[in-house]
Amino acid sequence: MSTMCEDHDVLVIGSGAAGLTAALSLARKLKVLVLAKGKLDSGSTAWAQGGIAAVLDAGDTFDDHIRDTMIAGAGLNDRETVEFVIERAPAAIDRLCELGVPFNRDSGDLHLTREGGHSHRRIVHVDDATGWAVQAALLKAAEENPNITLLPHQSCIDLITGRHEEKYSASGRVWGAYALDERTGEVKAHVARATVMAAGGAGRVYQFSTAPRGATGDGIAMAWRAGARVSNMEMMQFHPTCLYNLEVKNFLITEAVRGEGGHLLHPETGHRFMADYDPERMELAPRDVVARAIDDQIKRYGLDYVHLDISHQPPEFVREHFPTIHEKLIGLGIDMTTQPIPVVPAQHYTCGGIVIGLDASTDLPGLWAAGECTESGLHGANRLASNSLLECFVFGEAAAQDILCKWDSFDAPPTVREWDESRVTDSDEEVVIKQNWTEIRRFMWNYVGIVRTTKRLERASHRIKLLGEEIEDYYGHFRVTTDLIELRNLHQCAQLIVESALRRHESRGLHYTLDYPALAEAPVDTVLVP
Numbered sequence: 001m002s003t004m005c006e007d008h009d010v011l012v013i014g015s016g017a018a019g020l021t022a023a024l025s026l027a028r029k030l031k032v033l034v035l036a037k038g039k040l041d042s043g044s045t046a047w048a049q050g051g052i053a054a055v056l057d058a059g060d061t062f063d064d065h066i067r068d069t070m071i072a073g074a075g076l077n078d079r080e081t082v083e084f085v086i087e088r089a090p091a092a093i094d095r096l097c098e099l100g101v102p103f104n105r106d107s108g109d110l111h112l113t114r115e116g117g118h119s120h121r122r123i124v125h126v127d128d129a130t131g132w133a134v135q136a137a138l139l140k141a142a143e144e145n146p147n148i149t150l151l152p153h154q155s156c157i158d159l160i161t162g163r164h165e166e167k168y169s170a171s172g173r174v175w176g177a178y179a180l181d182e183r184t185g186e187v188k189a190h191v192a193r194a195t196v197m198a199a200g201g202a203g204r205v206y207q208f209s210t211a212p213r214g215a216t217g218d219g220i221a222m223a224w225r226a227g228a229r230v231s232n233m234e235m236m237q238f239h240p241t242c243l244y245n246l247e248v249k250n251f252l253i254t255e256a257v258r259g260e261g262g263h264l265l266h267p268e269t270g271h272r273f274m275a276d277y278d279p280e281r282m283e284l285a286p287r288d289v290v291a292r293a294i295d296d297q298i299k300r301y302g303l304d305y306v307h308l309d310i311s312h313q314p315p316e317f318v319r320e321h322f323p324t325i326h327e328k329l330i331g332l333g334i335d336m337t338t339q340p341i342p343v344v345p346a347q348h349y350t351c352g353g354i355v356i357g358l359d360a361s362t363d364l365p366g367l368w369a370a371g372e373c374t375e376s377g378l379h380g381a382n383r384l385a386s387n388s389l390l391e392c393f394v395f396g397e398a399a400a401q402d403i404l405c406k407w408d409s410f411d412a413p414p415t416v417r418e419w420d421e422s423r424v425t426d427s428d429e430e431v432v433i434k435q436n437w438t439e440i441r442r443f444m445w446n447y448v449g450i451v452r453t454t455k456r457l458e459r460a461s462h463r464i465k466l467l468g469e470e471i472e473d474y475y476g477h478f479r480v481t482t483d484l485i486e487l488r489n490l491h492q493c494a495q496l497i498v499e500s501a502l503r504r505h506e507s508r509g510l511h512y513t514l515d516y517p518a519l520a521e522a523p524v525d526t527v528l529v530p
Contacts, residue, residue, distance in 0.1 A: 008033040008149060010403060011176045011190050013156050013219060014198035016045035017389050018371030020138040021396030022196045027147035029404060033190060034142065035154040035179055037199075037214045037482070041135050044200050044372060045389070047212055048131030049254035049324070050115060051123040052096075052393075053386040054089035057112055060120040062086050069387060072117040072286045073380020074509035076232070076523040081377035084358050085387075085394045092393040093124055099137040102126055113321075115255040115385035117286040123386045128254050128322045134389065153182040155482040156199070156218060157419075159226040159367065160189060166415045172227050174366035175413045182482055187419035193410040194366055194403045197223060198396065201350030201372035202493040204486075207445035209347040210239050210252045216486040217493030219373035223354045224492060224530055228363045231375040231527045232352035233493070234501035235510045237383050238450050239348030240264075240290040243341065244305035245332060253308060253325060253343055255385045258283040260321055262310040264290070265340060266297065273297055273306070288382045288510045291345040295450045298344065307340035345450060349388060351379040351510060352500065355527065360399035366410075368403065370395035381509020381523070427478035433487050436467055440487075440494050448498055452513040460498045467491060500526045 008031045012019045015036035023032045036042070055065050065086045070077050093110070097103065103124050104111040112121040126133035142148045157178045162169030164178075176192040199219030203211025224230055241258070243251040258264075263272050264283055277293040278285040285293075294306050310318055315337035319326050322336070329336050353375045360368045360376075371392045378391050427433075443463050447456035471491050475484060504511050506520035 007031070008192060010194045010196065011035065011192035012196045012198060013177060014043065014200060014371070015040045015139070015150065016043035016198060016200060016371065017134060017138065017392035018396040019196065019198035020142050021393050022198065022370060022400045023148050024138070024141055024145065025397055025400030026403060027145045030407070031147050033149045033151060033192070035156060035177070035190065036150065036152045037155050037218070038153060040139055040150055040152050042212060042214060044212055044215060045392070046131050046135040047210070047252070048134070048389055049128045049252055050256055050386045051113065051125030051130045052089070052093065052389045053118065053122050053384070054093050054124055054390065055086065055122055056090060056093070056110060056124065057120060057122060060122050064119050065122065068117055068119050069378070069384045070380070072382050072384035074382055074523065075380065076508060076525065077380030078377025081358065085378050085391060088394045089390050092390060092397075095393070096134065096137065099141050101133050101137045113256050114259040116258055116284045116290065117384045123256070125256070127324060128256065129324045131389070154179040155182055155485045156222060157187065157480055157485055159195065159222050160191065160416055161226050161364070164416050166417055169414075172364050174226060174364050175416060177222070178419050180480055180482065180485065185479075187421070187480065189416050189418060191413045191416055193413060194368065196399050196403075197354065197362075197367060197369040197373055198371045199373050201353070202490070203347045203350060205441065205444050205490055205494050205497065206236070206347035206449070207441040208242065208344070210242050210250050211347065216490050217350070218486070218489045219369065220350075220353050220496070221489035221492035223362060223364070223367065223369065223373075224496065226364055226367070227530050228367065229355045229527055229529050230353060230496055231355045231525050232381070232500065233496040233528070234504055234526060235351035235379070235381050236347055236497065237287060237349035237351055237510055238291040238345045240287055240294050240345050241308050241343040242346035244344045245342070248332060250346065251328060252348070253341055254322070255287070257308060257310055257322060257325070260310065261313055262308050263312075264294065265307040265309055266301070267303060267305065267307045267340075267342070286382055287348075287385065288512070291450055292512060294343070294345050305342040305344050308343045309340035310336060311338050311340065349383050351375070351381070351383050356395065358398065359402035360395045361402060368399035370399050381511065421479060424477060424479050427474075427481070427484075430483070432470070432474055433483045436471060437483070437487050437490065439463070440467065440490055444494055444497070448501060450512065452501060452511070454502070454513065454515045457498055457502050460494070461502065464491065464495050464498060468495070496528060499528060
């Protein structure tokens, strides 16, 4: 069953920082529909503990922040993009303050903390739960805006392009998206003159990830299938410190714990092992360095985890700086004021994605993109801590401004074909989806993880090819469900990650391969063309 929806000007896919920033800016003049998979606040934004990087201190400069970003990104960043984003950071913070985000303050001024890879204190934060506060403020503003319609529990299937027009067109122009209403089982064509993709990353491609359940690479996969280029998909960031606990999955221990003096220790000997890997920066080395060091310790000594210890700091200091983490750990029987925290690396951030320009435009007319589903050139081979929310605000705003600027030149949407379910039935083999989902995540963790080899990547590629035939056959015969949509997108993203990794014959940033341990002479993006 399918119906057409066309009572809005712009479609925004994703209700996190990037999507809602774009929607709020667009809604000054246009009617905006925001589609969210699951609940409106279930995306990655709400999970961001750390904060937002911005130059606000007299002793700090844009040049310092740019340099730190380029160093962390191993030179693969696009310098023009880095400058563009960092110079717009203070204005982004001002807008968030206007929306009522209750940032921590010190004698009236914004309190700044420091994280790995940063040469100065420049992280604006709300305790250790910045994402929740930002998400709440953006959602409140969107809910109160009469020009914004928020629609939760919508699983987008594919972008609507010229081939879905009643009179077939090969233009590649995007006119919205088909989405499954998870509550009714109905598929609707949401038609719009402009579409903003802000659907988040692909973290759930991996067995261990700090990303929420819905981070299945939907936006990247949809844009790729519609004909957009993707770039640097091999650059998957692994956060060094995810809580090791068999009952609690995916609980992140923020980088700021190391920024405020936390030590990484061998759990049996108590040795502070970062001295062996990066003696100058120690625990404040960029994430790729710290994650590889922990991975090496775990594999070399047969450990389940390493220790992160901040118990040498005064108890009131720890409780004041990390109230959320402290409370969570107390509930698990760990008092971080007196005990070390068991941690392991986990997939944390997708640094590659849909190729966009400074105006957030993609290769496809009618489609803009912002946030973790994109590759803007900001992060390069490794994202600097707390640059991710910043990227969402800057490119969400850039997308809105470009759409508003060009609005009068857009054609009215054509008549689009409704979703056709006449040749499919309800599935009686849901176990196939669960089996394939589990298999993809396991071999991606084992073969395409923190340390890679060509042989492992080729094994992953072989498995992906076999699973692809199975998934497409299943997709062609049965009605779509959210699980099936996500599986199809996970598989597509796994394929893009592996293909990109096989093409990079060097070790740079997050892509570390034993077969090519050296850096290539010049940093070059891995760009895949559909």
